[in-house]
Amino acid sequence: MSMTIYKETYFEASHRLLNYTGKCYRLHGHQWRVEVWITGDVEPESQILVDYNCIKQVVNRFDHQVILNLKDPMVECLSTFQEVITTEGDPTSENLARIIAGMIDESCTADGIPASVTKIRVWESTSCYAQLTFDVI
Template sequence: MYGLKTESSFDAAHFLTDYHGKCENLHGHRWRVVAYLEQADLQTEGTHKDMVIDFADFKHALRDLTEELDHSFVVEEGSLMPKTLDCLREEGFTLSMMPFRTTAENLARYFFGKLAEQGFPVSQVDVYETPNNCAIYRA
């Protein structure tokens, strides 16, 4: 089995709805995303011969995804009142609306899905909230 790994990071704020602890309050992280690709065989033709894929394509895909969330407020849809969202937008805040609770586990699944949609043979994504704590999503 052959594999590749790349990583990217982004700074973003979030909070957890219906959570009873510090994370129910608005706070931020320097999120670190590590993505792994895996496939049994290397490509056999063209410029990607003897590669899983072009590292540059993989690197750029992950960086583009993390860039979309960088320096934003990652918000679970339905977790804030519409007037609160309107006020935040009026103040110029960048909101990244997500259809899920904004846990590291769900963000790992989110990045996994986005890479898979682009045709990458993704096998695992790790999302670190802190240098020592990460959530993992695997195929």
């Protein structure tokens, strides 16, 4: 049976946009909100599509982290003191939506779960989000 589930979760992280002129060029932080819709086949015995905690575990990899463009010169300096998550391109809400959706899909595949993200929203603030919508499997 095909089913869609929804999970909302949050993480705290800082970032900066290297290829942007404006305030967001400076290192700053947000409480990021992530909403995920996953569609697939429910496991017959458990009647569960995906454990909600698995989604949260993927998103929590970003919690209390610094997220920077791989080409950002700050990466080398900050890496001396702490882990830095790097992204190809700037860590915008648009890019993080794509990255997180991919990580969740990889986690489902690794766990043998026939499901994938069909929609994801990554909120950078209470009034701004990026949304990706994928074809249903």
